[in-house]
Every structure is written in structure tokens, then in C-alpha cells.
Amino acid sequence: MKISSKSIYSLLIFIISAMVFYSTAAPGLMYTDSGELAAVCSTLGVAHPTGYPLFTILGHLWTLLPLPFSTIYSLNIFAATVTALSSVVFFNMMYLIFSMIRSHTIGSKSKSKDKKKKKVQTVTDSYEDSSLLIMSAATALMYSFALTVWQQATALEVYSLHLLMIHLVLYMTTKGLSEPAEKKYFVLSAFLLGASFSNHMTTILLVPGLLFIYFARPFDKTDGKMFSADRMKFAAFLLIPFIIGLSFYLYLPLRSASGPEFNWGEVSRGWDKFLYHVQGKQYQIWMFSDSDVWKTNLQKFFELLPAQTAFIGIPAALWGIIKLFKTSKSFTVALLIFIVSCLSYSVNYSIHDIDSYFLTAFSMIIILAGIGFYYIFEKSAKFIPLMFALPLIALIMNYSEADLSDNRIVPEYTEALFDNLDENAIVISSQWDYACSAFWYKQSVENYRPDIVLIEQPMLRRTWYPGLVKSWYPDALDRCSDEIRSFLEICELFESEKEYSSTEIQKRFIDMLNSFVDKNYDERPIYITSDILQTEPDIGKDYTKIPEGLAFRLLRKEDAYTNEIRIPDVTELAKQIQASKGHHLAEGIRALTALNLNNLGRMAIRRKESEKVRKAYEGALMIEPTNREAIRVLGLLK
Numbered sequence: 001m002k003i004s005s006k007s008i009y010s011l012l013i014f015i016i017s018a019m020v021f022y023s024t025a026a027p028g029l030m031y032t033d034s035g036e037l038a039a040v041c042s043t044l045g046v047a048h049p050t051g052y053p054l055f056t057i058l059g060h061l062w063t064l065l066p067l068p069f070s071t072i073y074s075l076n077i078f079a080a081t082v083t084a085l086s087s088v089v090f091f092n093m094m095y096l097i098f099s100m101i102r103s104h105t106i107g108s109k110s111k112s113k114d115k116k117k118k119k120v121q122t123v124t125d126s127y128e129d130s131s132l133l134i135m136s137a138a139t140a141l142m143y144s145f146a147l148t149v150w151q152q153a154t155a156l157e158v159y160s161l162h163l164l165m166i167h168l169v170l171y172m173t174t175k176g177l178s179e180p181a182e183k184k185y186f187v188l189s190a191f192l193l194g195a196s197f198s199n200h201m202t203t204i205l206l207v208p209g210l211l212f213i214y215f216a217r218p219f220d221k222t223d224g225k226m227f228s229a230d231r232m233k234f235a236a237f238l239l240i241p242f243i244i245g246l247s248f249y250l251y252l253p254l255r256s257a258s259g260p261e262f263n264w265g266e267v268s269r270g271w272d273k274f275l276y277h278v279q280g281k282q283y284q285i286w287m288f289s290d291s292d293v294w295k296t297n298l299q300k301f302f303e304l305l306p307a308q309t310a311f312i313g314i315p316a317a318l319w320g321i322i323k324l325f326k327t328s329k330s331f332t333v334a335l336l337i338f339i340v341s342c343l344s345y346s347v348n349y350s351i352h353d354i355d356s357y358f359l360t361a362f363s364m365i366i367i368l369a370g371i372g373f374y375y376i377f378e379k380s381a382k383f384i385p386l387m388f389a390l391p392l393i394a395l396i397m398n399y400s401e402a403d404l405s406d407n408r409i410v411p412e413y414t415e416a417l418f419d420n421l422d423e424n425a426i427v428i429s430s431q432w433d434y435a436c437s438a439f440w441y442k443q444s445v446e447n448y449r450p451d452i453v454l455i456e457q458p459m460l461r462r463t464w465y466p467g468l469v470k471s472w473y474p475d476a477l478d479r480c481s482d483e484i485r486s487f488l489e490i491c492e493l494f495e496s497e498k499e500y501s502s503t504e505i506q507k508r509f510i511d512m513l514n515s516f517v518d519k520n521y522d523e524r525p526i527y528i529t530s531d532i533l534q535t536e537p538d539i540g541k542d543y544t545k546i547p548e549g550l551a552f553r554l555l556r557k558e559d560a561y562t563n564e565i566r567i568p569d570v571t572e573l574a575k576q577i578q579a580s581k582g583h584h585l586a587e588g589i590r591a592l593t594a595l596n597l598n599n600l601g602r603m604a605i606r607r608k609e610s611e612k613v614r615k616a617y618e619g620a621l622m623i624e625p626t627n628r629e630a631i632r633v634l635g636l637l638k
Contacts, residue, residue, distance in 0.1 A: 194245025420549025
């Protein structure tokens with residue numbers, strides 16, 4: 001059987017992209033949701049809103065493969081593989097778009113106008129196909145090495161699968177514009193759209209552009225009207241494959257009802273809880289909440305744009321818009337609608353990791369850049385191979401920032417925090433981005449510090465979380481059942497959007513947390529992290545806070561503290577922070593670690609333990625070379 005050139009190019013695109021992604025993948029946990037998603041995939045649980053059922057199911061199936069890696073590294077490789085597959089789909093989509101432009105079929109009812117022109121096309125097909133393959137491959141590799149795309153391939157996150165799904169949807173939709181049997185491709189596109197929704201709800205940002213493509217395209221020889229009866233009837237039919245794809249969401253209540261180890265939202269409690277979860281209501285406070293956020297995010301988008309297009313792609317994309325508009329107004333408008341839809345939502349979302357929400361817009365701009373280069377080289381085909389300079393520039397530009405192959409900052413910080421706590425400790429923290437999510441994974445999958453009870457403080461404001469923590473750590477929380485029940489009664493009013501007292505909900509919240517401290521004090525050591533000390537001073541307000549490792553131990557004022565001062569070894573953590581080159585979350589870890597080491601240094605000064613003083617401040621200076629307190633104290637010690 002003869003293998004087509006396009007298949008060979010597809011395989012090469014996958015191999016090249018995957019090799020780069022595998023070689024730059026993180027060896028372990030990364031920031032924010034990485035640990036939680038890895039734990040959910042490993043245990044086949046329910047993830048944070050909006051649930052990501054398709055991602056969870058595929059991720060779990062991947063963990064069943066007999067790969068010779070740790071679970072987290074294996075899942076990072078899963079992200080790399082899925083992103084490489086999205087590059088293959090992108091390549092095939094670009095080849096299709098270029099073919100449609102060449103044959104004048106994109107967005108147009110007319111085919112070649114005369115037989116003579118058709119004959120010339122046939123004679124030159126092999127040469128032109130080769131040119132299109134090269135241009136498509138170069139554009140696809142530029143997409144692979146676009147910074148934000150590449151970053152989805154190096155650590156576990158839902159956006160790797162999101163890239164694959166949205167490009168499958170766009171590819172099938174584009175085939176629906178180009179193939180005579182177009183309806184089957186729209187059926188496939190509708191199914192994939194539903195499945196994409198079951199991975200990430202921002203798929204909705206594709207809908208305006210897809211609707212425009214569907215209604216603006218030529219439907220058949222007898223139907224030129226945008227909203228004809230046949231077209232509307234077929235649109236209604238497409239709801240069937242869409243709903244079939246969307247049905248992956250049934251996984252959430254079905255799996256939740258079985259009581260998995262990770263049961264975020266406990267959505268099986270009722271239809272209202274299911275909707276609350278899949279709509280991501282708890283995150284909506286950050287959407288369109290600040291009139292200045294859009295300025296900051298839009299600025300970030302334009303700052304990131306050169307790293308997606310190797311700089312040269314920006315003018316090429318503008319040229320692509322101008323030239324494509326003359327060939328097909330509708331297809332050009334559709335691509336611009338995708339960009340505008342993506343940005344109009346993303347720039348108004350106030351979160352620190354907004355980069356990945358720009359992916360649809362970045363992809364459309366790369367498509368336009370490829371189209372721009374098509375028009376630049378259409379009369380100078382011998383220069384087409386020069387397009388490979390684009391992915392090469394992107395590879396060189398972005399390698400340093402995208403490479404996570406030696407990045408162990410999150411595991412190092414997590415271990416520095418928890419290794420230095422007494423056995424059977426209860427820890428109250430809100431360090432989700434740095435340690436809590438990672439600890440969830442390490443404790444459940446790697447059996448790390450099974451003795452520790454970790455309570456993620458902000459999550460306690462949700463009706464599902466206290467019950468989940470109680471199922472994990474019954475010995476510690478059974479004593480606090482009355483306070484938990486009292487808080488859940490008023491928290492239910494909040495989640496159900498019924499009338500409640502904000503003062504009373506905060507009071508019961510603090511009472512519940514203090515019951516964890518008071519009722520476990522005699523049985524377990526109790527710790528809070530510095531963020532809790534700063535944001536919730538009423539937690540343990542009747543206790544003395546003693547620096548211990550990178551946390552604070554709560555001590556009754558009448559009790560004497562006799563523990564040895566524990567100074568964590570932060571040598572490797574300091575190296576990891578320096579290698580992170582100013583990443584905003586790495587800077588957060590830097591600040592927290594330096595603050596806690598300074599606290600330990602002061603405690604050692606009070607105890608007149610000069611060696612401990614030196615060790616604490618030397619560690620602080622390694623973490624933060626400009627730390628004034630460390631510089632001053634170490635200067636005095638000299």
C-alpha cells in the first residue's frame with residue numbers, strides 16, 4: 001500500500017514536535033492545578049470546575065499504560081503527546097486551507113472558470129502539492145513552537161487536550177466547506193464540538209465563528225440563502241451529534257455518586273450542584289469584575305504575540321488578512337470572529353494564568369500568518385523552503401522559557417514545607433498554587449506523608465469540601481462535626497443564592513476552623529502557613545504562633561515550646577527559583593520562603609543559637625540575594 005506524502009509529513013510533524021516536547025517536559029509536578037489534575041486522573045475522580053470529564057477519562061486511560069515513569073511524569077508526557085497530535089491536525093488543516101485558496105474554492109460557489117485553467121492546474125498539481133506540503137509543515141511547526149502552545153506540552157493541564165479538540169473541530173468544519181459530501185463533516189464537527197465542551201467550556205468561544213461559517217457558506221447548488229428552511233433544518237439535526245459529544249458530562253454525576261477519592265463539587269447531590277460545578281460559578285467572581293483588568297490582559301496578549309509568531313509572523317498575518325479578504329470575505333471574517341470572541345472573554349478574566357485563554361486567538365493568527373506567506377511565495381515557489389526559518393526562530397526564541405526538563409521547584413518547595421513538620425500534623429493553608437495541589441497528588445498517589453492532615457482553607461467555603469476532608473481524615477474532623485454542620489447550613493444559602501448574612505457566614509467559618517485547632521490540639525500538632533496568618537488572623541487567635549520550618553506552629557500561651565529550631569535545607573530550592581527567571585509564581589515561592597527563613601533567624605537570635613542564626617539567614621540570602629535583613633544580620637555575625 002502506497003503511503004501518501006501528506007501522511008509522511010504528518011508523521012514527521014508528530015515526531016519532531018513530540019521529540020521537542022518530550023525533551024522539555026517537566027519531570028514532576030508544576031504549579032497550580034497540576035497536582036490535583038494528576039491525582040484526579042490517577043484515581044478516576046472528579047476535577048475542579050468545570051469538571052473536565054473527557055480529559056479525566058483519557059488521562060486515566062493513559063495512566064494504565066505500562067510506561068516506565070512516575071505517574072506525574074507519565075501524565076506530563078500525555079500532555080506532550082496530545083499537543084503534538086494537535087500539531088498534526090493543524091498541519092492537515094493548513095494544507096486544506098492552502099488547497100482551497102489555490103483552487104479558488106474557499107468561501108466561493110464557483111470552481112475553476114474554464115477547462116484551460118483546470119488543465120494547467122492538473123499539470124502543475126505535483127509541484128504545487130509539494131509546495132503546499134512544505135508551507136503547511138512550516139506553519140504547523142511554527143504553531144508547535146509558539147510559546148503558549150509549547151507550554152501546554154511540558155506539564156499536565158487541560159489545555160493540551162483543548163488544543164487538539166478545537167483544531168479537530170475547525171479541521172472538520174473546514175472540510176465541510178471544501179468537500180462535496182460536506183454534511184458528514186459538519187456532523188463530525190458537531191460531535192467534536194460537544195466533546196470539546198466536555199473538556200473545556202471555553203469551547204463556547206468557537207461558537208460565533210462556527211455559526212458564521214455554517215450560515216455564510218454555499219450550502220448546495222439550489223440553495224444560496226443563509227437562513228433557508230433546509231439549512232435551518234440541518235442545523236437542528238446537528239444538535240443530535242453535538243449532544244452525543246456533550247454526553248461525556250454524564251461521567252461527573254455517575255462517578256461522583258460512587259464516592260471517588262477526589263470528588264470535587266460532589267455533583268451527584270443534585271441538578272443544582274451539577275450546574276453550579278459545570279458552569280464554574282465559584283470562578284465567576286473573577287469574570288468582568290474589574291474595569292481595568294482588560295487593559296492589563298490585552299497588554300499581556302500583545303506582549304506574548306511575538307513569541308507565538310516568531311515576530312515575522314505578525315506582518316505576514318496582516319498581509320494574510322488583506323489578501324484573503326479579496327479571495328473570501330466570509331472565511332476572513334470567520335477567522336477574525338474567532339480572534340475577537342476569544343479576546344473579548346479572555347481579557348476580562350482576572351486570573352494570573354491567563355496566557356492559555358489566548359490560545360484560540362494565537363492559533364487563528366498563526367493560520368493567518370501561514371496564509372500571508374502563501375501569498376508572499378505564490379509567485380516565487382523556489383523560496384518556499386525559507387518558511388522553515390519561522391519554526392526555527394520560534395524554537396530558538398522560546399526554548400529557554402518553555403524548557404521545564406530540570407524544573408523541580410514545586411516538589412522542592414512542597415517537600416521543604418511538609419518535611420519539616422511533626423508527625424500527625426494538621427496544616428491549614430491556602431497555598432494552592434505552590435504546595436496544596438501538589439501535596440494532594442503526593443499524598444494520594446505517592447503515599448507521601450500519609451500522617452499529615454492538610455486543610456486547604458479557601459475550599460472550606462464550599463459545601464462539598466468539608467465532607468471530602470472528613471472522609472480523608474475522619475479521626476481529625478469527626479470531633480468537629482457540630483461546627484461543620486453549622487457552617488454548611490449557612491454556606492448552602494450562599495451557594496443556592498438565597499438570602500444569608502455575610503457576617504454570620506464568616507463567624508461560622510472561623511468557628512469551624514478554630515474547632516479544628518481546639519479539638520485536635522491535645523492529639524496533633526497544629527500548623528498554619530504564613531498566608532493564613534496574614535489573611536485570616538482570627539484563626540488560632542488565642543494561640544502563640546511559633547516559626548517551625550516554613551510554617552507556624554500554634555501553641556497555647558501557657559505551654560512552653562521546647563522543639564529544636566528546624567532550618568530547612570533550601571540549597572536546591574534556591575537553584576530552582578533562580579532558574580525560573582522571574583516567573584510570577586516562582587517569585588511567590590521566593591517571597592514566602594525568604595519570609596519564613598527570616599522568622600526562623602529571629603527566633604534563633606532570641607534563643608542565642610548563633611549557628612542556627614547563620615544557617616537561617618544564609619538560606620534566606622540564597623533564596624533572595626537582595627534580602628536586606630539577611631545581609632544586615634550576616635554582616636553583624638562576621
